[in-house]
Amino acid sequence: MAFNSGEFRKVLGSFATGVTIVTTRDKRGVPHGLTANSFSSVSLDPPLVLFCIDKRSNCLPAFQEGEGFAINVLTDIQKDISDRFAFSEERWDGVKTTSLVTGVPVLEDCLANLDCSMHAQFDAGDHIIVVGKVEDILVKEEGDPLLYFRGMYRGVHIE
Ligand SMILES: Cc1cc2nc3c(=O)[nH]c(=O)nc-3n(C[C@H](O)[C@H](O)[C@H](O)COP(=O)(O)O)c2cc1C
Numbered sequence: 809m810a811f812n813s814g815e816f817r818k819v820l821g822s823f824a825t826g827v828t829i830v831t832t833r834d835k836r837g838v839p840h841g842l843t844a845n846s847f848s849s850v851s852l853d854p855p856l857v858l859f860c861i862d863k864r865s866n867c868l869p870a871f872q873e874g875e876g877f878a879i880n881v882l883t884d885i886q887k888d889i890s891d892r893f894a895f896s897e898e899r900w901d902g903v904k905t906t907s908l909v910t911g912v913p914v915l916e917d918c919l920a921n922l923d924c925s926m927h928a929q930f931d932a933g934d935h936i937i938v939v940g941k942v943e944d945i946l947v948k949e950e951g952d953p954l955l956y957f958r959g960m961y962r963g964v965h966i967e
Contacts (some may be wrong), residue, residue, distance in 0.1 A: 876910035
C-alpha cells in the first residue's frame with residue numbers, strides 16, 4: 809500500500825458526516841447502542857439504509873441477533889449523549905426512548921429517527937456492514953445537525 813493507517817484515517821476524517829446513535833435490543837429485551845457516523849442511505853425503493861459496526865464492538869451480538877435497529881440522527885445540542893454512547897458504559901441512564909414498528913428503542917429529541925428491520929449483513933474487513941429496511945420514520949423540521957470532521961464535533965448554521 810502507498811499509505812499508512814494514520815494517513816488513511818486522516819483521509820476518512822476529511823469527509824464531514826453527521827452523527828447518529830444506532831440502537832437495538834437483544835433477545836432478552838435489553839437495549840444496546842453505539843455512536844456511529846458510518847450511516848448511509850442505500851436505496852429509495854425499497855427504502856434501505858446501512859451503518860458499519862466494528863467487529864470488536866460489545867454491541868455487535870445484539871445487532872446480529874436482533875430483529876432490527878434504529879438510526880437516531882443527532883442535533884448539535886446532543887454532543888453529551890454522543891460521547892456517552894461512544895465512550896461510557898453507563899449509556900441508558902435518563903435517556904428517553906419510544907418505539908415505533910419494530911419495537912427497538914428509538915431515542916427522543918433527535919433530528920430524525922429511522923426504525924429498521926434487519927435486511928442483510930455483510931462481512932467487510934474489520935467491520936460488518938448492517939443493512940436495514942426502513943419501516944417507520946420520524947423527522948423534525950427544526951434544529952441543526954451535529955457534525956463530525958477531522959476527529960472533532962462541529963456545528964453548522966445555514967441561513
Ligand atoms: C463520532 C463517532 C463516530 C463513530 N462511528 C462509529 C461507527 O460508524 N461504527 C463503529 O463501530 N464505531 C463507531 N464509533 C465508535 C463507537 O461509538 C464506540 O467504539 C462504541 O461505543 C464502543 O462501544 P461498545 O463496544 O460497547 O459497542 C464512533 C465514535 C464516534 C465518537
